[in-house]
Amino acid sequence: MANGESPVGADAPAGGFVQLLTPDGERIDSVTTADGVTYSVDFTDGEYRELYQDLVTVRRLDAEATALQRQGELGIWASLLGQEAAQVGSGRALRPQDMAFPTYREHGVLYTRGIDPIMPFGLFRGVDQGGWDANKYKFNGYTIVIGSQTLHATGYAMGVTMDGKTGTPDGEAVIAYFGDGATSQGEVNESFVWAGVFHAPMVFFCQNNQYAISEPLERQTRIPLYRRAAGFGFPGVRIDGNDVLASYAVTRAALDQARNGQGPTLIEAYTYRMGAHTSSDDPTRYRIASEVESWKVKDPISRLKAFLTKQQLADDTYFAEVDESARKLALDLRERVLAMPDPQPVTMFDHVYPNGSPELDQQRAQFAAYEASFEGSTH
Amino acid sequence: MSRIKEFTLPDLGEGLTEGEILTWLVKVGDTIELNQPIVEVETAKAAVEIPAKWGGVVTRIFHEAGTTVEVGAPIISIDTDPGAGPVPSAESLAAVEVAPEEGSVEPGMIGGPAPGGRTAVLVGYGPKTATAKRRPRIGTPPAPATAAPATPPPAAAAAAPAPVTQPTPASSRPPAAAPPAPTQPTPVTPAQPAAAPAQPAARPAGPVLAKPPVRKLARDLGIDLTMIAGTGPLGSITRDDVQQAAATASAPAETTVTESIVTQQAPATAAVFDASREQRIPIKGVRKLTAENMVASAFTAPHVTEFLTVDVTRTMKSLERLKSRPEFRDVRISPLLFVAKAVLLAVRRHPMVNSTWSAATNEIVVKDYVNLGIAAATQRGLIVPNIKDAGRLTLRELADALTALVQTAKSGKTPPSDMSGGTFSITNVGVFGIDTGTPILPPGEAAILAFGAVRPTPWVHKGKIKIRQVTTLGLSFDHRIVDGELGSKFLRDVGGFLEDPEAALLSWT
Known part of the structure; x- marks a missing residue:
């Protein structure tokens, strides 16, 4: 895979990227990198439509969450607006046995894993700790600490190798998501070292959305991020992060490399965070409107819609149906979020040890007695 | 429901x-x-x-x-x-x-x-x-x-x-x-008998028992904890005890002061000095931000201000000639354009004045770009939008940028991005008919130039007293970064440009 120059798309940054669908909706059959690796996709008409539906649904649910935050129903929300293609493409490339380690923004990956989108809302509403069964969903907890999940993922991937589950076409692979800002973290660099040295079945998927909160990319790196991989001894490739087809094709290939025992890959999905870092952030304070405008024309959904229209794979009736179905899902999500019960204070002791401990039980009893000492208490 | x-x-x-x-x-x-x-x-x-x-x-x-x-x-x-x-x-x-x-x-x-x-x-x-x-x-x-x-x-x-x-x-x-x-369970209700001032005698002997936040509250309110009887466990003093003590302590005192003022004032003119003649303006928005910035800057950066009075007759003549050139026919230009250009060129000769004192990293950050701030009085208050990378602009581009900046500011539509990242600022107090001033540095900038009014003034020119166009420049700088020598050289260069822009352009660039 390419450590040198990637092929140049029409709107690519210096050094190029892998692009299979242009912003105008033109399909590029296949792309071969400088290292001679060829990427392409072979989707049926229905699969193209499904990808479109994924993108629209993920964006609509995200918009509903942003509204819920503004209405005081969520404490905070990290919007994925603009990054749908990177997430949906890579998420759809995962096989059921693959394990994903997300950040707090990977709502699109979560959705493509077939998980009920409500799962992370308890965390953002502050009614649970976001602790779901990572093994059941093959989807680790949302990690708030920047970059730490790459170490967890690498350790997990090394474990997969020790279990003898790599080295076959049906082996397991692990994907870790992180952002451009995380590449400056020690943890991410350490995980590169470990994954590289131990040949871990890993895909490092970096969504370079150009900003680490307010810090622009030029303060993170002097070279394109995908080229960092070369120093750690594994391949790096940059993709057009707003192209769901490129995201799918390259991630699928990298995962297959990993599951076949060929070691890790770094994918840099070159994209843009169209919204704020989180609902507590005001991006107009650090970036200019013309820059945001220049990314609007690269929108991941409109290019796929243009493609579907040009190829006569879908018509306005279909698009309206997709919108309506996404709207209903969003309303359903809203109602279920509003219905989430507030936790009882005593439940904070429930998730410390799997089987409790004498000291913890004592603390729980003391706290319950204290709570019960108030009038109107239900304890 | x-x-x-x-x-x-x-x-x-x-x-x-x-x-x-x-x-x-x-x-x-x-x-x-x-x-x-x-x-x-x-x-x-x-x-x-x-x-x-x-x-x-x-x-x-x-x-x-x-x-x-x-x-x-x-x-x-x-x-x-x-x-x-x-x-x-x-x-x-x-x-x-x-x-x-x-x-x-x-x-x-x-x-x-x-x-x-x-x-x-x-x-x-x-x-x-x-x-x-x-x-x-x-x-x-x-x-x-x-x-x-x-x-x-x-x-x-x-x-x-x-x-x-x-x-x-x-x-x-x-x-x-x-x-x-x-x-209602209000913490401080003067009418309640229980709220009577605590007597020192009521406090048991021994050390005062109070939690640290309560001690802080007492310190903030000026309450001596040894004078309060605690109502909490083991006689500890609670937050309510402190607030009650504060309420009972302050209420009589205020009355006394008011009465004494009234007794003194009443016989004389019966003039009223109360709320009916006072306007209370909430401190918020631009005013609040300005205040915070000014306080932050004035009390962290040691300011020094130097003045230079210069003959700008040649600048004014150049300005007139420039106005008649076709390139500048459709743009409004003022002496500020020349001052801005003078600053940009002088910064190139003395880059240290275009820097930031970064206490957090223990560094002086010298910038290769000049985001030139122009202080503007707007209806919402003082704002200092800046022209990004002004050093790269041609004179015509600079004139356009200045015009756009002022118009946007006056219409109240300056985006926050235009107000952040400034590296050097100019305040044009001359437009108010003022000769000069000692401006306060915008936070993060090492120098700011005040440009005073341009007045016809008797001036020694070529050995004779002539009426010349004269102005005064005031340069405030952060003495942590800029020494008197550097500040003086910089100000001298700005003045030198304005005294003879053409010669300065030819010799400097």
Whole structure:
């Protein structure tokens, strides 16, 4: 895979990227990198439509969450607006046995894993700790600490190798998501070292959305991020992060490399965070409107819609149906979020040890007695 | 559950306590949809649009644009079922459902139960008074300050988990609002006998028992803890004890002062010096920001200001010649353009004045680019938008940028991005007819130039006294970075350019 120059798309940054669908909706059959690796996709008409539906649904649910935050129903929300293609493409490339380690923004990956989108809302509403069964969903907890999940993922991937589950076409692979800002973290660099040295079945998927909160990319790196991989001894490739087809094709290939025992890959999905870092952030304070405008024309959904229209794979009736179905899902999500019960204070002791401990039980009893000492208490 | 729902201002960004209503996007009587943007609110963190939480018809807007509203206060009410016939009158609605003006009622309760049976307590952070949050204990003797409430305070109902059968707001409201004011659990009620000033004798001997936050509160309020009798466990002093002591200590003192003033003033002219002749302006927005920046800068960067009076007759003539050139025919240019150019060229010769003292990293950050700030007086107050990378602009581009910057500032539309990242600023006090000043550095900048009025002045020119166009420049600089020598050289160069721009251009560039 390419450590040198990637092929140049029409709107690519210096050094190029892998692009299979242009912003105008033109399909590029296949792309071969400088290292001679060829990427392409072979989707049926229905699969193209499904990808479109994924993108629209993920964006609509995200918009509903942003509204819920503004209405005081969520404490905070990290919007994925603009990054749908990177997430949906890579998420759809995962096989059921693959394990994903997300950040707090990977709502699109979560959705493509077939998980009920409500799962992370308890965390953002502050009614649970976001602790779901990572093994059941093959989807680790949302990690708030920047970059730490790459170490967890690498350790997990090394474990997969020790279990003898790599080295076959049906082996397991692990994907870790992180952002451009995380590449400056020690943890991410350490995980590169470990994954590289131990040949871990890993895909490092970096969504370079150009900003680490307010810090622009030029303060993170002097070279394109995908080229960092070369120093750690594994391949790096940059993709057009707003192209769901490129995201799918390259991630699928990298995962297959990993599951076949060929070691890790770094994918840099070159994209843009169209919204704020989180609902507590005001991006107009650090970036200019013309820059945001220049990314609007690269929108991941409109290019796929243009493609579907040009190829006569879908018509306005279909698009309206997709919108309506996404709207209903969003309303359903809203109602279920509003219905989430507030936790009882005593439940904070429930998730410390799997089987409790004498000291913890004592603390729980003391706290319950204290709570019960108030009038109107239900304890 | 009422079909009229009130939307309270949520905490929009992790720990905010208030927001300013910028613009209402809907008005009373409008039919709105779920998630339709209804209002723009600016908080300390961001200006955001709030989408409607329910569809329906707007029945009331509580605060006009420009008001600063506390988190948890109602801002709009919406009839969620307008098709169901007429709404009860506004008076009965207020009585039944809202009563936001009654201080003891938690604003979060007013919306009634939210969908799904969740009690709609205050979103974001709780009400401000500690007493409203505190639930009464079972079987403990009531503390003096909270003595007497016959019924549980409204907070108790709000803090309890949602009962199986949710009482409607109509049924729960009257008991909460019914108790007359004196029975409200207010921490400081002078009328209560228990609130009498504590005597030193009442305190048991030995060290004072009080938790650190209480000690801090006492220090902040100037209360001597050894003079208070504690009512907490083991005789420890509680927050309420301190607040009570503060209230009883300050009340008589204020009275005395007022009386003495009145006695002194009354016989003379009977002039009134009270609130009726005072205007109280909330400190917020640009004024607040300006104040914070000025204080931060004035008390961290040691300022030095130097002055230079220069003959700018040649600059004024060059300006006239420039105006007649076709390239500059359609742009308004002023001496400020030359001052800006002089600064940009002088910065190139003395880059250190275009730098930042970074205490956090223990570095002086010298910038290769000049984001040239121009102080502008606007209706909203002083703002200092800057021209990004002004050093790269041609003179014509610089003239255009200056014009655009001033026009945008005057129309109040300067985006925040234009106001951040400045590296060197100019304040054009001359437009007010002022000769010069000692400007305060914008935070993060090492120097700022004041450009005074240009006046015809008797001046020694080529050995004779002539009437020349003269102005005074004032340069303030951060003495941590810029020494007197560097500041003087820089100011001398700016002055030198203005005295003879053409010669300076030829010799410097």
